[in-house]
Amino acid sequence: MALSGLDIYKLLPKTNCKECGFPTCLAFAMKLSQKGAELSACPYVSDEAKAALEAASSPPIRLITIGTGENKIVVGNEVVLFRHEKTFYHEPGLVVRVADSWEPEKIAEVVSQVDGYVVERVGMKLTLNGIAVENVSGDAARFVQAVQLVKQKTALPLVLMSANAAAMDAALQIVGPDKPLVYAATPENWQAYADLAKKYACPLAITDSGDLSRLGSLAEAVIKAGVADLVLDPGTRNLADSLASLTQLRRLALKKNLRLLGFPILAFAGGDDSTLEEQSILATELIAKYAGIVVLGRFDPTGIYPLLTFRQNIYTDPQKPIQVSPGMYKFGEPGEQSPLLITTNFSLTYFTVAGEVEGSGVPSWLVIADSEGMSVLTAWAAGKFDAEKIAKSVKSAGMDDKLGHRKLVIPGYVATLSGEVEEELPGWQILVGPREAVDIPSYLKTVWKAA
Amino acid sequence: MPVTVELPKEKWNGKVREITLGATPAQGGTRTSTVTVGGETTLPFLHFEGSIPHRPALAVEMQDVPPQDWSTTLLEAWDTAASDPVSWAKKAVELGADALAVKLRGTHPERQNRSAAEAAETVKAILGAVGVPLIVYGPEVAEKDNEVLVAVAEAAAGERLALGNCEDKNYRTIVAGALAHGHLVVAKTPIDVNLAKQLNILISDMGLPLDRVLMDPTTGALGYGIEYTYSVMERLRLAALMGDSMTQQPMICTVGEESWRQKESKVKDGVPSLWGDFAGRGPLWEMATAMALLQSGADILVLRHPKTIKTMRETIDKLMSS
Ligand code: SF4
Numbered sequence: 001m002a003l004s005g006l007d008i009y010k011l012l013p014k015t016n017c018k019e020c021g022f023p024t025c026l027a028f029a030m031k032l033s034q035k036g037a038e039l040s041a042c043p044y045v046s047d048e049a050k051a052a053l054e055a056a057s058s059p060p061i062r063l064i065t066i067g068t069g070e071n072k073i074v075v076g077n078e079v080v081l082f083r084h085e086k087t088f089y090h091e092p093g094l095v096v097r098v099a100d101s102w103e104p105e106k107i108a109e110v111v112s113q114v115d116g117y118v119v120e121r122v123g124m125k126l127t128l129n130g131i132a133v134e135n136v137s138g139d140a141a142r143f144v145q146a147v148q149l150v151k152q153k154t155a156l157p158l159v160l161m162s163a164n165a166a167a168m169d170a171a172l173q174i175v176g177p178d179k180p181l182v183y184a185a186t187p188e189n190w191q192a193y194a195d196l197a198k199k200y201a202c203p204l205a206i207t208d209s210g211d212l213s214r215l216g217s218l219a220e221a222v223i224k225a226g227v228a229d230l231v232l233d234p235g236t237r238n239l240a241d242s243l244a245s246l247t248q249l250r251r252l253a254l255k256k257n258l259r260l261l262g263f264p265i266l267a268f269a270g271g272d273d274s275t276l277e278e279q280s281i282l283a284t285e286l287i288a289k290y291a292g293i294v295v296l297g298r299f300d301p302t303g304i305y306p307l308l309t310f311r312q313n314i315y316t317d318p319q320k321p322i323q324v325s326p327g328m329y330k331f332g333e334p335g336e337q338s339p340l341l342i343t344t345n346f347s348l349t350y351f352t353v354a355g356e357v358e359g360s361g362v363p364s365w366l367v368i369a370d371s372e373g374m375s376v377l378t379a380w381a382a383g384k385f386d387a388e389k390i391a392k393s394v395k396s397a398g399m400d401d402k403l404g405h406r407k408l409v410i411p412g413y414v415a416t417l418s419g420e421v422e423e424e425l426p427g428w429q430i431l432v433g434p435r436e437a438v439d440i441p442s443y444l445k446t447v448w449k450a451a
Numbered sequence: 452m453p454v455t456v457e458l459p460k461e462k463w464n465g466k467v468r469e470i471t472l473g474a475t476p477a478q479g480g481t482r483t484s485t486v487t488v489g490g491e492t493t494l495p496f497l498h499f500e501g502s503i504p505h506r507p508a509l510a511v512e513m514q515d516v517p518p519q520d521w522s523t524t525l526l527e528a529w530d531t532a533a534s535d536p537v538s539w540a541k542k543a544v545e546l547g548a549d550a551l552a553v554k555l556r557g558t559h560p561e562r563q564n565r566s567a568a569e570a571a572e573t574v575k576a577i578l579g580a581v582g583v584p585l586i587v588y589g590p591e592v593a594e595k596d597n598e599v600l601v602a603v604a605e606a607a608a609g610e611r612l613a614l615g616n617c618e619d620k621n622y623r624t625i626v627a628g629a630l631a632h633g634h635l636v637v638a639k640t641p642i643d644v645n646l647a648k649q650l651n652i653l654i655s656d657m658g659l660p661l662d663r664v665l666m667d668p669t670t671g672a673l674g675y676g677i678e679y680t681y682s683v684m685e686r687l688r689l690a691a692l693m694g695d696s697m698t699q700q701p702m703i704c705t706v707g708e709e710s711w712r713q714k715e716s717k718v719k720d721g722v723p724s725l726w727g728d729f730a731g732r733g734p735l736w737e738m739a740t741a742m743a744l745l746q747s748g749a750d751i752l753v754l755r756h757p758k759t760i761k762t763m764r765e766t767i768d769k770l771m772s773s
Pocket of ligand 1: 012013014015016017018019020022023024025028041042043044045315
C-alpha cells in the first residue's frame with residue numbers, strides 16, 4: 001500500500017534543514033509520495049523510517065523469479081482480486097512434473113515434449129514453462145541423475161521436489177546456478193531448507209497442510225533466517241479447499257496487507273492418479289483463482305492446449321483488448337467464387353465473426369481492417385472504419401487477384417456506408433450483411449447464394 | 452512466535468434470487484423433479500463466507516430435429532438417440548441431466564420450418580417422456596420465436612418451463628406468454644452489465660416476478676471471448692452480493708453451444724498436431740469453458756457432450772462438499 005505525503009512526513013526528522021534540496025520536510029515528503037524524489041536525498045532519515053517506507057513501497061505480493069535467461073518464470077506483483085478491477089499481470093507458470101523413479105527414457109521423453117510444446121494463438125506463442133523433478137525414490141543419487149538428465153534436455157526453469165535435504169543439496173550443486181525453486185520447507189525441516197536456499201541463492205517454497213496460521217509461522221521463521229524469495233504452497237489439494245485457501249491468501253496480501261504471506265502461490269493440479277479431465281478442471285480453477293505456479297501431474301497435448309488458451313484469455317488486460325493482425329483470413333478452402341466479408345480487428349469481433357463463418361461450413365474470405373482494436377460500431381463512430389478504410393483494406397489484402405467476382409459483404413451496422421464504399425471501389429458490388437454475427441451462417445447460405 | 456492469521460471474510464448484504472424450474476403435479480405441473488438454483492450469499496463456492504444453498508444445475512442441450520452442423524465428436528457420442536427428440540431426452544436424463552434445454556431448431560424458416568403447433572407437440576412429447584424441467588428455445592428468429600414460444604407456453608401451461616431467449620428487441624410476447632401460463636423466461640443480453648440490468652427491469656415492469664427470470668449474459672467460449680463473459684459475470688455477481696436488486700438473477704450459460712461451434716471442437720484434419728487428440732479436444736474445450744464460468748457465477752450450465760456432463764457433475768460434487 002502506497003503511503004500518502006502526510007504519512008511520509010510523520011516519518012521524517014521535521015527539522016526543515018533543506019539539505020534534501022526542498023524547502024521543508026513536508027515538501028520533500030509530498031514529492032516522495034509522487035515518486036519525484038529519492039529517500040536517500042535526506043541524510044537524517046532514521047533506519048526505522050527507511051524500513052517503513054521500503055515496506056510500504058514494495059508490492060503486496062512479492063515478485064519472484066524462478067530460473068534464468070529468457071525462459072525464466074516471473075510471478076507475483078498482482079494487485080487485484082478480480083481482473084476487471086485492473087488486470088492480472090504475471091501469467092502463472094505451468095510446469096510438468098516428472099519423477100526420479102521413472103525410467104530415464106520416460107523422463108527424457110516427457111521433458112523433450114514439454115520443451116518443444118508451442119502453439120500459436122492471436123499471434124502469440126503459447127508454451128509451458130518448466131519441469132518439476134520429484135525425488136519419489138527418496139534416493140539422493142537417483143535424484144541427482146534425474147536432475148542432470150532434465151538439465152540436458154531443457155533450458156526451462158526447474159522446481160526441485162525432495163523431502164531429503166541431502167538429496168536437495170546434491171542436486172543444487174549441479175543446478176543451483178540455474179536458480180530452481182526449492183520445494184519445500186516444512187515446519188519440521190525448514191532450517192536446513194532455508195540454509196540451502198541461502199547457500200545457492202534460490203527461491204524457496206514453503207508448505208504446510210492447509211492451515212494458514214501455521215503457514216504464516218513458517219514464513220516468519222524462514223524470513224527471519226534470511227530467505228527473502230518465497231513461494232507458498234498452502235497444502236490444499238482438492239477443488240473446494242484450494243479455491244478457499246488461494247482466495248484467502250490473495251485477500252490477506254491485498255486487503256489486509258499481510259507481508260508474511262505476500263508471495264506467489266504454488267499449487268498442484270492433480271497427481272499420478274488423476275484423470276486428464278480432473279487435472280484440466282483443477283488447473284482451470286487454479287489459473288483463474290490466484291496460482292503463480294501450477295504443477296501438472298501429467299503431460300498430454302490435448303489437455304495442455306485448452307489450459308494455455310485459458311491462461312492467455314484470463315491474463316489479457318481488460319483495458320487493452322488483444323487486436324488481431326489486419327489482413328486476409330481464410331475459412332475452409334475458399335475459391336474464386338467464395339464470399340468475401342470484412343470486419344474490424346477488435347479480437348472479440350474477429351472471434352465472433354470467425355466462429356460463425358467457420359461454423360457455417362461455407363468456405364469464405366474474411367478481410368480484417370485495422371480499426372485500432374475497436375468493434376464495428378465504435379470504430380465506425382470514431383471514423384476508424386469508414387469507406388476509405390474498407391476500400392484500402394480490401395485492396396491491400398490483394399483480393400482483386402483471388403476472386404472471380406467483385407462482391408463485398410460489409411457488416412449490417414455500417415449499412416449506411418455501402419454507397420460510399422461503392423465509390424471507393426469502382427466496379428464492386430457492396431452487399432449489406434447481417435448486423436449480428438450469429439446471423440452470418442444463414443446469410444451465407446441464402447442471401448449470398450442468391451446474390 | 453506462532454502467527455495467528457485471521458481468515459478474511461467479506462460481509463455481503465445481497466443475495467442471488469432463488470428460482471425454481473419445473474412444477475410437480477402438486478404445483479400444477481407434471482414434473483417428477485424440479486431444479487432450484489440461486490440463493491447464494493457469497494462468491495462461487497466460498498463456503499467459509501456465506502451460504503450456497505443450491506448446487507449449480509446441468510441442463511443438457513438437445514434439438515427437436517437431428518442436428519445438421521454439430522461436430523462429429525458429438526454426433527458419435529449421441530448416435531441414434533439424436534435422431535428423435537424423445538429418445539434424445541431420455542438418454543440425456545439417463546446421463547444425469549438435471550434439466551433439458553430443448554432447441555426447436557426445426558421451426559427455423561430455413562430449416563424444416565415446422566409450425567408452432569408441431570413444436571408444441573414435440574414439447575408435449577418430451578414432457579410426457581421425462582420428468583425433469585425443460586428450458587425451451589425457439590429458432591432464434593424474432594417473429595417465429597414469438598409464435599413458437601407462445602404456442603409452447605400454452606400447451607405446457609403450469610409446467611414452469613423457462614422460455615428463451617428474451618432479448619431487448621424481442622421480449623414482450625414471450626414474457627406475456629410466460630405470465631399467462633405460469634412459466635419462466637431467459638433474459639439474454641450481449642456481455643454487458645447495464646444491458647443485463649435494463650432487460651431485467653423491462654421484464655419486471657411487465658409484471659413478471661423476478662423469481663421467474665434467468666439471466667444469460669452471453670457466453671464466449673474458451674479462446675473466443677471467454678474473458679469478457681467471465682468478467683461481466685464476476686461484475687454482475689459482485690453487484691448482486693452488494694445488494695443491486697436487478698443483478699440478482701441466477702445466470703445460465705450456453706457453454707455447449709459456444710464451445711462446440713469452434714474450430715478446435717469441429718475440425719479434425721489440417722490443424723497443428725500439438726492440439727492433440729481430436730476426440731478428446733472438444734469435450735475438454737467444453738469442460739474448461741464450463742469450469743471457468745462456474746467460477747464466475749454460473750448457476751445453470753447448458754452442456755452438449757456426455758463426457759462433459761459426467762465430469763461437471765463430479766466437479767460440482769467436489770466444489771459443493773465443504
Ligand atoms: S534533508 Fe531531511 S530533515 Fe532536512 S529538510 Fe529535507 S527531509 Fe527534512
